[in-house]
Amino acid sequence: MIRTISCTVNSKPVSWQIDVRMSLSEVLRTNGFTSVKEGCGVGECGACAVLLDGIAVDSCLYLAIWADGCNIRTSEGESKGGTLSEVQQAYLDNGSVQCGFCTPGLVMSSTEFVEKHRGEKVTRDQIRKEHAGHICRCTGYESIIRAVEQCMKPYEKGK
Amino acid sequence: MVVGTSVQRVDGVAKVTGKARYTDDFTMPGMRVAKYLRSTIAHGRVSSIDTSQAKALPGVDGVFTFEDVPKRIYATAGHPYSLDPHHMDITDRYLLTDHVRYMGDEIAIVVAVSDLIATKALSLIDVEYEPYQPLVEAKDALAKDAVEIHKGTGNVVKAHSFVAGGDLDAVRKECDQLLEGQYKTQIVQHCHLENHTAYAYMDDLERIVIVSSTQIPHIARRIVAEALEIDTGLIRVIKPTIGGGFGNKQDVILEPMVAFLTKKLDGIPVRLKLDREEGMVGTRVRHPFDVKVQIGLDQEGTVKLIHFDALSNTGAYASHGHSIVSAGAAKTHYMYPRAVYSCTAKTIYSNIPAAGAMRAYGSPQMTFAIECAMEEAARTLGMDSAEFRLRNGARAGDKSQITKKPIMTCGLLDSIKKGKDLIGWDKKRALWPKEQTGEVRNGLGVAIFSYGSGTYPVCVEPASARLILNQDGSAHLQVGATEIGQGSDTAFAQMAAESLGFSFSKIHVVSCQDTDVTPFDTGSYASRQTYVTGQAVMRTAEQLKAKILHHASIISGLEATLITISGDNIVISESPEIVVMSVQDVAIDAYYNKERGGQITAEATYKARNNPHVFGCTFVDLSVDIPLCRVKINEIYNIHDSGIIINPLMAEGQVHGGMAMGIGAALFEELMVDPDSGKIYNNNLLDYKVPTIMDIPDLGAAFVEPNEPTHPYGSKSLGEPPIISPAPAIRNAILDATGVAINELPMSPKTIFKYFKNAGLI
Structure with a gap:
C-alpha cells in the first residue's frame, strides 16, 4: 500500500510516497540521508538514530508512516553554512570518531542530551545512561563522554 | 612539527556530518540483491536440493547451488601470497558447498530484484540433508571414528612445535620450581558496526568491478582471481569508507561470490549484504584456545622457562587457523625473552563457525594463559606481582630467542613503573587490609604484553605510495594501505607533510582504495601500516621534495642543494626566513611553462625487513561483589610503548577502544x-554482550616513547595491542580480591559463580 507522508527533514518540508511497510531508516536512506546507518536493523545498535520531534529514535524500528507530520533531524543537517554543530566539533576535538559508522547516530543522541540539559551540571553517569542505546566498537566510549562534557561545560550554572 | 601533534583526522568532518560514504551508500540503477541459503544443520551432506520453484518466482534473476559454482578450491585468509610452498594458505573452500560444515554453511544463493523477493525465493528452495554427528568440541573432532570435516586432515589443520633459547629438558632440571596451569578462552566476535557487504558489476565482457568493505583490497583482488580463475588484471576492487573490521575483513568473504554472480548474470550489478545475525556466524570469529602452561622458576624468582601446549579450534574452515597459534606464540615470546620458550600447538577443525583473524591475532589468548600463570608464579614465590614482572620482563638489548636479533627499543619496565604510579599501586598495597572478609572485596591486578609491528619475517611486508603535486601547491597522497577507522590516513598525511615541509592542510589523502589506481600494499592488519606503509610514504615524500626543489632551482637559478621547503614555501636552507618562492609558484611553472617542467609526481615502494616489538601493560583496581558474582572496575590504565607517537589524541583513542x-x-x-547441535544461541547484538557505554568504566591511557631507530619518526605499532592485557589483569585482580583464580573467559557472573561455589565463597 502506498501512502504519502509529509514531514520536515533538517528544516526542509518534504512529501514522500512510501510503501507503508517501510521503516523510517529505509525511507531516509532512499532519499539520500545516508548518514542514517544500518548496523543491525532491529534496534540493538543505535547507528540509525535520528531526532524525531527532538527525541532520539532508532529509525530502523520506526515505521515511516508514523513520521507523518513530524520534524526529523539527521547528522547531515547539523552542520550549517559549512560550520559544524558544537556536538560535531566536540566529537572531532576529543577524538570521538574512528570508523565513523556509529558516529551520525551518536551525534544525534548527544545533540538531544546537550539541548535537553543545557544549563545543568551533569554527571558522567547521566551521560552514559542517555547514550546507552548506542554501540560503538572503536572508541571504548571514553572520548564520546569527553565530547559531551566539552559541550556541557559552557552551560553549567555558576560558570 | 606536524608529526607528534593531535591534528584533526582527515576523514573527521565527513564522518561527523554523515557525508562519508560506505559500501551500502552507493547504489546503481538496476542493482540486484543476493541472499545466501544457509544450512540448518551443522554437519552433513545435502542429499537433494530443488530450486525450480524459486527460479520460477517473478523477479528472480538466478538461483545457484553448489552444483553451479567453479570446481575450484581456494583459501580465504588475507595474507600476502607466499613464494614458499610450505607456507601457503589452506585451500578448503568452494563458493558454495554440499558438504555442510557448520550451521549456516552456504549451500545456495538467490539473486532477485528486491530483498523481499530474494527472501521469498529462499523459502521456496527444498533441501534434504544426510546429517552427520556435529563435532563441536576438540574431543569430538579428534575422536578416532570422527568423520573428517575436510578430507585427509584427521580434523587437524596444523600442528606446530618449537623450542627457542635452549634445551627444554636441561633447563627444566635446573629449575627450583615448576608450576602448571590450564586456561581457556572463549569464542569472541568482532562486531564491527558495519556488517560485511559488497557489490559487483562488469565494465565490459571481461572486467569485473567489486566494491567491498574490506581491509585488504589488493589481496581480495588476487583471491577473487584465484577463486574464479580470472586474470588479476581483469579484477578491480574498490574500498570506500569502512565501518570497522578488527580482522574480520582481513578475510575474503563476499568478494568472490559477488564477482561470480555478476559474471553469471551478464554483468548486472549485484549486492550481497549480510545482516547482523548472518554475519555473526557466517563471517569469522576469534579462535577459542585451551592452553596448558608450565613455568619454570629459580629460587630468586627468575623465570627460566615457559612451555605451552595449546589447542586452537578453527571451526568449519581454516581461514587463518594455520597461523594464529604460531603468531600468538611468537609475538608473546618478547614479554619474557630471557626464558627458554617452548610451544607445542594443534589447531583443529570442528563444526562451529570459522575462526579467522581478530585484533592481535592469537596474542590475547596466549597472553591470558601466560599472564595468569605468571601471577601464580609471583604469588607462589610471595613476590609482588608488579615487582615480579619488573624482574623478568623484557629490556632493551635482550635478544629474541626466536630471531636471535636484539630488541632495539623496549619501554616495558618504564610502562610498568608508570602504571604503578597511575593506579597508586604501592599506596593501595600498604593501605588495603591483607585479608578481606566482606561481601565486596577490592583487588589490584597487572598484566603485560608484547606484540609486533607487522608480519616480517613470516610474511612479505610491502607498501607503496604516490604523491602528486597539484596546481595550488597542495599534494594528493595515494596509498595502497587501508583506512578502516584506525586513523592511518591521518598518520600518513602527517608524515608526508613533515617530510615535505608542507602544512598539514596541503596534503589530501585519497582514502578510497581502487586497485586499478592505487599502488600495491597488502592492507590493514598486523598493526603494520604506520610502521611499514609510513616508510613508503616518507620515501615518496623525499622524492617529491627533491623534484620540487629541482624545478625551483631551474626557475630561480639557485643550486637545489641550497634551498629547502618550509611552510609551503621554497626557502634558503641556511636562512629559512628568506622565501624564494611558494611551492604553488613551482607547481604552476611545472604544469604550464611551455618550455620546461611537467607534472611533478613521485612514487616509492618499500619492503620492511624489520619488525620492532611493542610492549606495555594493564593496571586495574576493581571490586568483586561476591554474592552477585559481579566485577566492578574502579580504575583501569593501559600503558604502551609504541615508540614515538605520531598523533597523541588518535593514539589514545586506539588504546581506549582496545x-x-x-x-x-x-x-x-x-x-x-x-x-x-552446533547451533549458535546468541548471534545478535542483544544476546551477545558487546559492552555498551554503561559497561565500560572511565579509561586511562598513557605512553612511554622510546625512539625506534628503524623508523624515520621513531614509531612502532599500536592498533591491536591495547586489547591484549586487560583480560589477564582483570583476572589477576579478581584473584587478588578473592583468592579465587578464574581460569576461563569470559569472567561473567555465570563463570564466576562456578568458581566461587567451588571455592566455598558462596
Whole structure:
C-alpha cells in the first residue's frame, strides 16, 4: 500500500510516497540521508538514530508512516553554512570518531542530551545512561563522554 | 612539527556530518540483491536440493547451488601470497558447498530484484540433508571414528612445535620450581558496526568491478582471481569508507561470490549484504584456545622457562587457523625473552563457525594463559606481582630467542613503573587490609604484553605510495594501505607533510582504495601500516621534495642543494626566513611553462625487513561483589610503548577502544554454541554482550616513547595491542580480591559463580 507522508527533514518540508511497510531508516536512506546507518536493523545498535520531534529514535524500528507530520533531524543537517554543530566539533576535538559508522547516530543522541540539559551540571553517569542505546566498537566510549562534557561545560550554572 | 601533534583526522568532518560514504551508500540503477541459503544443520551432506520453484518466482534473476559454482578450491585468509610452498594458505573452500560444515554453511544463493523477493525465493528452495554427528568440541573432532570435516586432515589443520633459547629438558632440571596451569578462552566476535557487504558489476565482457568493505583490497583482488580463475588484471576492487573490521575483513568473504554472480548474470550489478545475525556466524570469529602452561622458576624468582601446549579450534574452515597459534606464540615470546620458550600447538577443525583473524591475532589468548600463570608464579614465590614482572620482563638489548636479533627499543619496565604510579599501586598495597572478609572485596591486578609491528619475517611486508603535486601547491597522497577507522590516513598525511615541509592542510589523502589506481600494499592488519606503509610514504615524500626543489632551482637559478621547503614555501636552507618562492609558484611553472617542467609526481615502494616489538601493560583496581558474582572496575590504565607517537589524541583513542574490547572479552562476551547441535544461541547484538557505554568504566591511557631507530619518526605499532592485557589483569585482580583464580573467559557472573561455589565463597 502506498501512502504519502509529509514531514520536515533538517528544516526542509518534504512529501514522500512510501510503501507503508517501510521503516523510517529505509525511507531516509532512499532519499539520500545516508548518514542514517544500518548496523543491525532491529534496534540493538543505535547507528540509525535520528531526532524525531527532538527525541532520539532508532529509525530502523520506526515505521515511516508514523513520521507523518513530524520534524526529523539527521547528522547531515547539523552542520550549517559549512560550520559544524558544537556536538560535531566536540566529537572531532576529543577524538570521538574512528570508523565513523556509529558516529551520525551518536551525534544525534548527544545533540538531544546537550539541548535537553543545557544549563545543568551533569554527571558522567547521566551521560552514559542517555547514550546507552548506542554501540560503538572503536572508541571504548571514553572520548564520546569527553565530547559531551566539552559541550556541557559552557552551560553549567555558576560558570 | 606536524608529526607528534593531535591534528584533526582527515576523514573527521565527513564522518561527523554523515557525508562519508560506505559500501551500502552507493547504489546503481538496476542493482540486484543476493541472499545466501544457509544450512540448518551443522554437519552433513545435502542429499537433494530443488530450486525450480524459486527460479520460477517473478523477479528472480538466478538461483545457484553448489552444483553451479567453479570446481575450484581456494583459501580465504588475507595474507600476502607466499613464494614458499610450505607456507601457503589452506585451500578448503568452494563458493558454495554440499558438504555442510557448520550451521549456516552456504549451500545456495538467490539473486532477485528486491530483498523481499530474494527472501521469498529462499523459502521456496527444498533441501534434504544426510546429517552427520556435529563435532563441536576438540574431543569430538579428534575422536578416532570422527568423520573428517575436510578430507585427509584427521580434523587437524596444523600442528606446530618449537623450542627457542635452549634445551627444554636441561633447563627444566635446573629449575627450583615448576608450576602448571590450564586456561581457556572463549569464542569472541568482532562486531564491527558495519556488517560485511559488497557489490559487483562488469565494465565490459571481461572486467569485473567489486566494491567491498574490506581491509585488504589488493589481496581480495588476487583471491577473487584465484577463486574464479580470472586474470588479476581483469579484477578491480574498490574500498570506500569502512565501518570497522578488527580482522574480520582481513578475510575474503563476499568478494568472490559477488564477482561470480555478476559474471553469471551478464554483468548486472549485484549486492550481497549480510545482516547482523548472518554475519555473526557466517563471517569469522576469534579462535577459542585451551592452553596448558608450565613455568619454570629459580629460587630468586627468575623465570627460566615457559612451555605451552595449546589447542586452537578453527571451526568449519581454516581461514587463518594455520597461523594464529604460531603468531600468538611468537609475538608473546618478547614479554619474557630471557626464558627458554617452548610451544607445542594443534589447531583443529570442528563444526562451529570459522575462526579467522581478530585484533592481535592469537596474542590475547596466549597472553591470558601466560599472564595468569605468571601471577601464580609471583604469588607462589610471595613476590609482588608488579615487582615480579619488573624482574623478568623484557629490556632493551635482550635478544629474541626466536630471531636471535636484539630488541632495539623496549619501554616495558618504564610502562610498568608508570602504571604503578597511575593506579597508586604501592599506596593501595600498604593501605588495603591483607585479608578481606566482606561481601565486596577490592583487588589490584597487572598484566603485560608484547606484540609486533607487522608480519616480517613470516610474511612479505610491502607498501607503496604516490604523491602528486597539484596546481595550488597542495599534494594528493595515494596509498595502497587501508583506512578502516584506525586513523592511518591521518598518520600518513602527517608524515608526508613533515617530510615535505608542507602544512598539514596541503596534503589530501585519497582514502578510497581502487586497485586499478592505487599502488600495491597488502592492507590493514598486523598493526603494520604506520610502521611499514609510513616508510613508503616518507620515501615518496623525499622524492617529491627533491623534484620540487629541482624545478625551483631551474626557475630561480639557485643550486637545489641550497634551498629547502618550509611552510609551503621554497626557502634558503641556511636562512629559512628568506622565501624564494611558494611551492604553488613551482607547481604552476611545472604544469604550464611551455618550455620546461611537467607534472611533478613521485612514487616509492618499500619492503620492511624489520619488525620492532611493542610492549606495555594493564593496571586495574576493581571490586568483586561476591554474592552477585559481579566485577566492578574502579580504575583501569593501559600503558604502551609504541615508540614515538605520531598523533597523541588518535593514539589514545586506539588504546581506549582496545581496552574496551579487552574488557568485553574479559567480562561479558561469548558466542555460545549448543554442544549437541552446533547451533549458535546468541548471534545478535542483544544476546551477545558487546559492552555498551554503561559497561565500560572511565579509561586511562598513557605512553612511554622510546625512539625506534628503524623508523624515520621513531614509531612502532599500536592498533591491536591495547586489547591484549586487560583480560589477564582483570583476572589477576579478581584473584587478588578473592583468592579465587578464574581460569576461563569470559569472567561473567555465570563463570564466576562456578568458581566461587567451588571455592566455598558462596
